[in-house]
Amino acid sequence: QSALTQPASVSGSPGQSITISCTGTSSDVGAYNYVSWYQQHPGKAPKLMIYDVSNRPSGVSNRFSGSKSGNTASLTISGLQAEDEADYYCSSYTSSSTLVVFGGGTKLTVL
Amino acid sequence: QVQLQESGPGLVKPSETLSLTCTVSGGSISSYYWSWIRQPAGKGLEWIGRVYNSGSTNYNPSLKSRVTVSVDTSKNEISLKLSSVTAADTAVYYCARGLYVRFDDWGQGTLVTVSS
Numbered sequence: 001q002s003a004l005t006q007p008a009s010v011s012g013s014p015g016q017s018i019t020i021s022c023t024g025t026s027s028d029v030g031a032y033n034y035v036s037w038y039q040q041h042p043g044k045a046p047k048l049m050i051y052d053v054s055n056r057p058s059g060v061s062n063r064f065s066g067s068k069s070g071n072t073a074s075l076t077i078s079g080l081q082a083e084d085e086a087d088y089y090c091s092s093y094t095s096s097s098t099l100v101v102f103g104g105g106t107k108l109t110v111l
Numbered sequence: 112q113v114q115l116q117e118s119g120p121g122l123v124k125p126s127e128t129l130s131l132t133c134t135v136s137g138g139s140i141s142s143y144y145w146s147w148i149r150q151p152a153g154k155g156l157e158w159i160g161r162v163y164n165s166g167s168t169n170y171n172p173s174l175k176s177r178v179t180v181s182v183d184t185s186k187n188e189i190s191l192k193l194s195s196v197t198a199a200d201t202a203v204y205y206c207a208r209g210l211y212v213r214f215d216d217w218g219q220g221t222l223v224t225v226s227s
Contacts, residue, residue, distance in 0.1 A: 036213045038156075045205055045217040046156065057215065089156055093212040097172045100146075100158040100212050 003101035011109040017078040020106045022090030030071035034093035037075045041086045085110045113138030115218035129193040133206030140164050145189040149202040196225045
């Protein structure tokens with residue numbers, strides 16, 4: 001059981017937009033702007049896509065955006081491309097002694 | 112462009128200690144947090160612990176009694192030791208560099224299997 005809750009899977013057609021949710025609590029997502037999103041292709045290491053809720057590292061496409069409302073953070077991918085098909089994980093700082101918690105991951109399928 | 116490379120035994124016997132090294136090249140160890148994160152096959156990510164270049168550490172409470180993360184700035188290496196391993200510790204282990212609680216750069220990961 002992961003600390004943050006993500007849908008197991010989402011799908012979309014090329015060119016469409018999709019949103020992946022990440023639900024936590026008032027001890028993590030809801031209390032701090034330290035939510036990050038990672039993309040992981042099969043057999044590869046995760047890649048940072050969004051940090052501090054809505055910031056993109058240099059080199060990440062502006063098709064990726066992040067937001068937060070209450071205890072739920074969201075990752076939106078616009079103009080879906082085949083290469084976006086991957087697993088996506090959210091993470092957050094938590095005031096518990098765990099420090100960092102991850103979501104269970106969401107498999108994105110580009111139809 | 113910083114590169115992180117994990118190394119260590121791919122097979123560890125139950126009850127023994129798992130030891131991994133992360134070698135950093137193309138960048139400084141200073142001013143960053145260095146974390147170990149693991150991922151069992153087909154499952155999600157679990158943060159294990161981290162060390163700052165000063166040597167201060169934080170650990171996941173679920174593993175704290177068995178984990179040691181350390182840094183050797185002279186060698187540009189970060190180490191992970193996990194004692195009393197069981198089959199549940201079988202996973203791909205990643206080292207990662209970041210600021211505070213985000214992970215900007217990752218190694219390719221190394222698979223560690225716990226089996227007799």
